[in-house]
Amino acid sequence: MTLEAHDLTVRFGGVAALAGVSFTVAAGTVTSLIGPNGAGKTTAFNVITGFQRPTQGTVRHDGQPITGWRPHRIAARGLVRTFQKTSVFPGLSVRENVLTGLHLRGRVGVAAALLTRGRVRAEERRLEAEAERVIDFVGLGSRRAEAASGLSYGDQRLLELAVALAAQPRLLMLDEPASGMSASEKVTVAALIGRIREQGITVFLVEHDMRLVMGISDRVLVLNYGRLIADGDPASVQRDPEVVRAYLGSGAHAHA
Amino acid sequence: MSRLALWLGLAVAATAPAWVWNPYHLHTLIMAGIFAVLALSLNLLLGYTGQLSLGHAAFFGIGAYATGLLTVKLEWSAWIGLLAAIVLPGVAGYVIGRLALKLRGAYFVLLTISFAGCVSLVSVNWMDLTNGPLGLPGVPPLEIALLGLPALSLRSKTAFYYVVLVAVALSYLVCVALIRSRVGRALVALRENETLAASVGIDGTHYLVLAAVVSAAMAGFGGGLYAHYTRFVSPEVFLFTYTVTMVIMVVAGGKGTLAGPIVGAVLFTVLPEALRAATSWQWQMLLYGILLVGVLFFMPEGIVPALRGLGPAARRRWSPS
Numbered sequence: 001m002t003l004e005a006h007d008l009t010v011r012f013g014g015v016a017a018l019a020g021v022s023f024t025v026a027a028g029t030v031t032s033l034i035g036p037n038g039a040g041k042t043t044a045f046n047v048i049t050g051f052q053r054p055t056q057g058t059v060r061h062d063g064q065p066i067t068g069w070r071p072h073r074i075a076a077r078g079l080v081r082t083f084q085k086t087s088v089f090p091g092l093s094v095r096e097n098v099l100t101g102l103h104l105r106g107r108v109g110v111a112a113a114l115l116t117r118g119r120v121r122a123e124e125r126r127l128e129a130e131a132e133r134v135i136d137f138v139g140l141g142s143r144r145a146e147a148a149s150g151l152s153y154g155d156q157r158l159l160e161l162a163v164a165l166a167a168q169p170r171l172l173m174l175d176e177p178a179s180g181m182s183a184s185e186k187v188t189v190a191a192l193i194g195r196i197r198e199q200g201i202t203v204f205l206v207e208h209d210m211r212l213v214m215g216i217s218d219r220v221l222v223l224n225y226g227r228l229i230a231d232g233d234p235a236s237v238q239r240d241p242e243v244v245r246a247y248l249g250s251g252a253h254a255h256a
Numbered sequence: 257m258s259r260l261a262l263w264l265g266l267a268v269a270a271t272a273p274a275w276v277w278n279p280y281h282l283h284t285l286i287m288a289g290i291f292a293v294l295a296l297s298l299n300l301l302l303g304y305t306g307q308l309s310l311g312h313a314a315f316f317g318i319g320a321y322a323t324g325l326l327t328v329k330l331e332w333s334a335w336i337g338l339l340a341a342i343v344l345p346g347v348a349g350y351v352i353g354r355l356a357l358k359l360r361g362a363y364f365v366l367l368t369i370s371f372a373g374c375v376s377l378v379s380v381n382w383m384d385l386t387n388g389p390l391g392l393p394g395v396p397p398l399e400i401a402l403l404g405l406p407a408l409s410l411r412s413k414t415a416f417y418y419v420v421l422v423a424v425a426l427s428y429l430v431c432v433a434l435i436r437s438r439v440g441r442a443l444v445a446l447r448e449n450e451t452l453a454a455s456v457g458i459d460g461t462h463y464l465v466l467a468a469v470v471s472a473a474m475a476g477f478g479g480g481l482y483a484h485y486t487r488f489v490s491p492e493v494f495l496f497t498y499t500v501t502m503v504i505m506v507v508a509g510g511k512g513t514l515a516g517p518i519v520g521a522v523l524f525t526v527l528p529e530a531l532r533a534a535t536s537w538q539w540q541m542l543l544y545g546i547l548l549v550g551v552l553f554f555m556p557e558g559i560v561p562a563l564r565g566l567g568p569a570a571r572r573r574w575s576p577s
Contacts, residue, residue, distance in 0.1 A: 072457050089444070114433050
């Protein structure tokens with residue numbers, strides 16, 4: 001069991017963005033979290049990765065409670081996320097972006113940086129080789145020297161993925177990795193997610209594109225108004241009457 | 257290209273006392289060196305983490321007072337005083353960094369301004385300790401005493417010039433070592449996107465505190481040098497003008513570049529003196545302002561990035577395409 005969320009609740013005044021949601025994400029799977037806009041998907045991501053405190057509830061990672069930990073500590077445990085709104089280091093090149101993402105794989109601190117040039121050089125060489133590998137993996141090899149801010153939207157999203165992968169996740173959480181992408185770019189992303197999973201990385205994603213979700217997921221969780229309304233394999237979730245109602249409105253159910 | 261510029265600059269700097277025969281000109285160069293240390297220090301925060309400290313004169317002043325008080329009142333060795341001028345501001349930098357926990361941008365600026373205001377008031381009003389506005393005269397000069405040999409005083413301008421040159425080189429090397437490592441990338445990540453930085457495991461608070469400590473210690477080092485050079489410390493060291501001058505040097509030279517602060521420091525120390533020699537004081541300030549605006553207008557990234565851009569542009573122009 002990789003990730004366990006128990007009774008997660010987030011209230012903003014009288015509104016409950018999450019109202020007692022419990023679920024697990026099993027190791028080695030691709031699990032998707034779907035739901036209409038405002039269902040609480042991103043809030044769930046924010047709580048799990050420490051960017052938001054839950055009003056109530058706990059998050060455990062491999063049995064360790066991580067509720068309320070600061071984001072960088074959660075990342076250091078191998079829970080790494082991307083963001084719904086494209087988020088890169090805009091002024092840096094693709095290579096520097098990925099090198100920055102490799103932070104956790106380096107060891108050099110201030111004292112070492114100031115006093116042991118040999119160690120720093122060796123580490124830099126190791127990290128640079130690692131960065132090249134990650135850049136090639138996501139297919140940005142021809143763009144490595146370009147500034148992130150100058151990349152096309154699709155390439156920026158790939159760079160985001162590369163930065164997250166550089167942080168050596170055991171559980172990779174992707175917040176709408178394919179939003180705003182062209183059909184062919186979505187195919188690329190779906191293939192990448194498959195290859196990421198083959199490397200033994202558990203993938204947990206929020207996504208609106210149903211074809212993508214149903215094609216790559218082992219398991220689908222459905223949120224609506226802050227509550228979990230379905231949890232199962234893609235086929236059974238698609239047939240679930242409550243899910244159909246949530247997406248199409250109650251009238252659709254009446255005619256179904 | 258930039259390596260050539262570095263060696264050329266070093267050669268010019270190392271031989272300066274041989275061809276700068278006017279002591280006042282040498283004094284200007286010494287001040288340029290002290291400001292280079294200060295600008296390098298401010299650049300660590302402003303240029304790399306992206307946080308503007310408008311209270312940087314406080315660290316400069318604490319450094320000057322640390323060594324001033326220890327050497328004048330307790331008669332400690334000037335070198336220990338200089339060490340204290342690094343350590344004490346470093347501690348102050350730690351406190352500011354911790355207080356800044358989640359303060360960024362305008363809030364960080366306000367915090368640093370308030371801190372500088374407090375320290376400045378202490379220096380004026382704690383008469384028993386600091387002599388208030390009268391200041392501390394008689395700060396001893398630096399001396400090198402090798403075993404068995406008579407002490408060699410570094411009181412002459414030429415000797416002190418080399419002390420400052422070594423100080424600039426050391427500060428520069430500290431910046432280079434930090435920036436060209438994982439630590440430097442973490443600092444830049446704070447500037448570029450702190451949220452993303454946290455999500456890949458970079459502890460923003462840790463690295464901001466670290467930058468504040470190193471930056472404050474370096475500014476204090478500059479203050480210590482200033483105290484032993486002018487041999488006098490007064491509340492004047494906390495003047496806001498010092499901070500503003502540092503900001504101008506960093507921004508005009510090129511913030512977030514290693515050489516920018518040094519170029520800015522030399523230019524904006526020498527320029528006012530050159531203008532002073534050339535014209536009356538009213539015109540001096542006016543021309544200074546116009547030149548500054550001109551630099552920022554034509555080179556918004558600063559002088560060093562603009563010069564760096566010239567290389568590829570020239571190559572493009574001359575290459576047959």
